[in-house]
Amino acid sequence: MHSLIYKVFTRKFSLSLQADALLYLSDVIKQNEMSQTDALKWLELLADTWTKREEGRPLVELAPLKDLVAAVVSGTSSGLVTATEPGDPATSSPGSDLFVVIDAFDVPAWWYDPGKKMFAQPFDSNDILSSAESKAALFRQRYDLLKQRVLRNENFMPVSFSDQEKDRFYTLSTIDSLQGREGEHFLLFGMLSQLEEGKLFLEDKAGSIQLDFSSLRETQSAVNGLFTESCFVLIDGYVEDGVLK
16 A cells, blocks of 8 residues: 555655655555555545645645645545545445535526527526516426427427428417417417316416317327326317317
């Protein structure tokens, strides 16, 4: 193990170890039962941290080395990557890197902008107590995100070949485009909601329309899946008396 410590500190980082510091590192590695690979990673972390913290001090002494090891283990080494992170051999037990807790406010928020057709970070700050508009914005953002995924499916991508090939592709319509076009078939994408008690509606960003599934029950068509309120669905049907059937 001494040769590995010498290889990392002296040959790779040009540091000189005092005898007691060398024995200390060797004991730490043995006590933690590190493998050759884990010990190499841990020693490189220590040597790199020493180089950044102790500029101009090529001699590694025991007292400051102990402080450095304690700082690395406790995660206080001036914001550097430390041994307390998942998978580090100094503090991790087998399987401990399988579960990691991440602060929700540390996860970057990316919203889909349908106008620019790209993802962008919102200007609003993350707060536990959000504004009243946040709930509506949540569903609008989910609608835009899922719709762009649907439109990128090969069955919805337009083609510029023969009319025969165009018949194989689907086109999404918005609810406001259904006015005055009763009897025609439409494919809609939106969110299921219950705007009136006992009645299901389909909502998109353009409006809402009541749904009637009676004809679906009569034909006994097979529909797989569990559909609940606030879930987004694709619905194929025709309009009759202002109701989508």
